[in-house]
Amino acid sequence: MTSAEEIERRIEQADSAQTVRRADAAKRVSELARQQAAVAQQLNDIETELGEVLADASEVIGVDELARFTDVPAADLARWRDGRKSARTKRKRTARQEAVPSGAAAPGVSAADAPVRVPVAAT
Numbered sequence: 001m002t003s004a005e006e007i008e009r010r011i012e013q014a015d016s017a018q019t020v021r022r023a024d025a026a027k028r029v030s031e032l033a034r035q036q037a038a039v040a041q042q043l044n045d046i047e048t049e050l051g052e053v054l055a056d057a058s059e060v061i062g063v064d065e066l067a068r069f070t071d072v073p074a075a076d077l078a079r080w081r082d083g084r085k086s087a088r089t090k091r092k093r094t095a096r097q098e099a100v101p102s103g104a105a106a107p108g109v110s111a112a113d114a115p116v117r118v119p120v121a122a123t
Helices: 004-057 063-070 074-099
Strands: none
Touching (some): 004 074, 063 074
16 A cells, blocks of 8 residues: 555655646747737737828728729728728827816807806705
8 A cells, every 4th residue: 555655745746747747838828829919019019000091091092992903802991091090090089088177168169058067065
């Protein structure tokens, strides 16, 4: 029959091998997740730049013509261009909202039309 000490040693040895495999798996997942995040950021930067170039070039060349010259599908070109515009519009809208001081009337609303805050007396 095996002694208690030998059983404990065998269990520790088996656990040690599993711990090494688990640590290796966790390290690899972490490394791949970091790589994926870096590549995703790089792709986002490229798509943003593509959108800006397409928007800037729209005065001299259209999406359909660019698609013919570059063999890049017009739908992709339009998506990159339009994605840039919608992101820019959201930033402008956010900036405009932040520019209005608290309690001030929104742009285009006269002071007479703005809601009035009336303090309520404590009872």
